[in-house]
Amino acid sequence: MQLPVADGDWVAARPLGELRLPEEGITVLGIERAGTWVGAPSLDEQLCAGDVVVLYGREAMLADLAERLHGEEGDVAGEKARAWHAATPPVEQLEPGPRRRAPSHPVG
Numbered sequence: 001m002q003l004p005v006a007d008g009d010w011v012a013a014r015p016l017g018e019l020r021l022p023e024e025g026i027t028v029l030g031i032e033r034a035g036t037w038v039g040a041p042s043l044d045e046q047l048c049a050g051d052v053v054v055l056y057g058r059e060a061m062l063a064d065l066a067e068r069l070h071g072e073e074g075d076v077a078g079e080k081a082r083a084w085h086a087a088t089p090p091v092e093q094l095e096p097g098p099r100r101r102a103p104s105h106p107v108g
């Protein structure tokens with residue numbers, strides 16, 4: 001998911017470490033900033049208005065994050081999301097299914 005950062009957003013002018021996104025099951029893959037790419041940014045990297053943050057995680061968690069960007073309740077919403085993530089089993093435990101076996105011969 002690509003998430004643009006605007007002035008006043010919950011994530012703007014804050015270092016990534018302070019946001020605690022990994023505790024919500026969200027990984028920051030990188031930041032597009034002024035035509036450059038910051039891949040695997042450090043926890044000290046501060047998000048700025050105009051950045052586009054590239055994120056990976058469960059669809060519901062990413063949607064929640066996008067909604068909370070525009071309110072001062074972001075910290076409270078983050079705490080709720082972290083609690084939900086901590087109490088929810090990993091996806092592979094939620095959706096068991098048959099595993100596909102690799103073909104015994106090359107495909108094609």
